[in-house]
Amino acid sequence: MSTLTIAKKDFRDGIRSRALFVVTGLFTMFTAVLTYFYIEYGATADGSSQATAVINSLSDPVSIFLPLLGTMLGYKAVVGERESGSLKFLLGLPYTRRDVVFGKLLGCASIVAVTVLVGIIIAGIIIAVRVGTLPIAAYTRFTGTMIVLGIVFVAVAIAFSAVTSSTTVATWGAVGLVILFTFLWDTVLLVVKGFVVTDIDRSPPEWFFLFKRLNPRNAFDAALGGASGPTPFYLELWFGIVIFGVWLVVPLGLAYLRFQREDLA
Numbered sequence: 001m002s003t004l005t006i007a008k009k010d011f012r013d014g015i016r017s018r019a020l021f022v023v024t025g026l027f028t029m030f031t032a033v034l035t036y037f038y039i040e041y042g043a044t045a046d047g048s049s050q051a052t053a054v055i056n057s058l059s060d061p062v063s064i065f066l067p068l069l070g071t072m073l074g075y076k077a078v079v080g081e082r083e084s085g086s087l088k089f090l091l092g093l094p095y096t097r098r099d100v101v102f103g104k105l106l107g108c109a110s111i112v113a114v115t116v117l118v119g120i121i122i123a124g125i126i127i128a129v130r131v132g133t134l135p136i137a138a139y140t141r142f143t144g145t146m147i148v149l150g151i152v153f154v155a156v157a158i159a160f161s162a163v164t165s166s167t168t169v170a171t172w173g174a175v176g177l178v179i180l181f182t183f184l185w186d187t188v189l190l191v192v193k194g195f196v197v198t199d200i201d202r203s204p205p206e207w208f209f210l211f212k213r214l215n216p217r218n219a220f221d222a223a224l225g226g227a228s229g230p231t232p233f234y235l236e237l238w239f240g241i242v243i244f245g246v247w248l249v250v251p252l253g254l255a256y257l258r259f260q261r262e263d264l265a
Contacts, residue, residue, distance in 0.1 A: 002099040003106065006090075010077075010107025020111050023069055027119040034061055035123040039130045051131045052138050058123070062146055063220045066116075067178055070153025073111055075174035077104040078161040078259070088264060101256050105158055112150035120146065145220060152216050152247045153177075159255035163262075185215045210234045219243035 014020040038054045078100065081087040090100060120143045128134040160173045193208050209232070212218050219240040233239055 002095050003103045006095065006099055006103025007106035007110065010104060011110045014107070014111050019073075020114065023073070023111065024115045024118050027065065027069065027115050028122050030065055031058065031062070031119040031123040032126060034058055035126045036130070039127065051127050051133050052135050054127055054131070055135070055138050055142050058142070059220065063149060063217045064182055066112075066146060066150040067153045067181055067217060069115065070108075070112060070150045071157040071174045071178050073108040074104070074154040074157030075161055075170050075177075076167055077108060077158045079164050079167055079170045080161075082165060082264065083167050091264075097260055098256065101158065101162055101252070101259060105155060105252065108154045108158065109151045112154055113147050116143065116147045116150060148244055148248075149216065149220050152244055153181075155248050155252045159251040162252075162255040162259040181215055181217050186212065186218075206232060213239065214243060216243060216247045219247075 011020075035054060035058065038057045039050070078087070081090065081100070087100065091097065095103075120139075124134055124139055127139075156177060157174055160177065161170050164170045164173065189208060189212055193204050196205065213234045221240070
């Protein structure tokens, strides 16, 4: 119950500070504009095929926006309380460090879930009105995967926040996380591939695609449904789900273990 109490407090704080309304408004506008653009100028199929193509087209831009959103919500979650002194006050009440870490996770995750749901509902309405149909299965899978992707980055950011003692370090760490997963990961792999694969007609080795999928942003594609037909395991649906699970559990678990031993004086 203490974990839920902190989660509810963080969610209410998000409402009072209008952070929830700001991020929800930005994401809704972002998805609405993209959806309209893809319908009018992108997808050329008709009916359900066009609607599915529009939903799939949203995956790349959304997989850039959600890491920014999740990291922004989580990077000061613990260290901000620590630096202001309110963490000691919280721990002086009947709350444990576990309550703080996982309560913050649930609170921020709730904001992500509400933000994504509002944005994708508006996008779904636009698709249904402009195209005339909405593929419920693809739409639901896309919505769920978006929520999980945002929560994964919340968890990674909170993990970083729990093991730092300065909001300055947390800020730079958040910037580094976004740059790593959004830009550097694929860039470094492409550079390494350039040294390994010198023949431009030769396909990249399997390890290239495997390491590419280890980035939660790229696992997003696999979790959306994976590739059709006989495929390597790292292109299948279950592998994308596993990668999401690893990034959700491991960094936060390790950070929690360190935070438990941390001297907060």
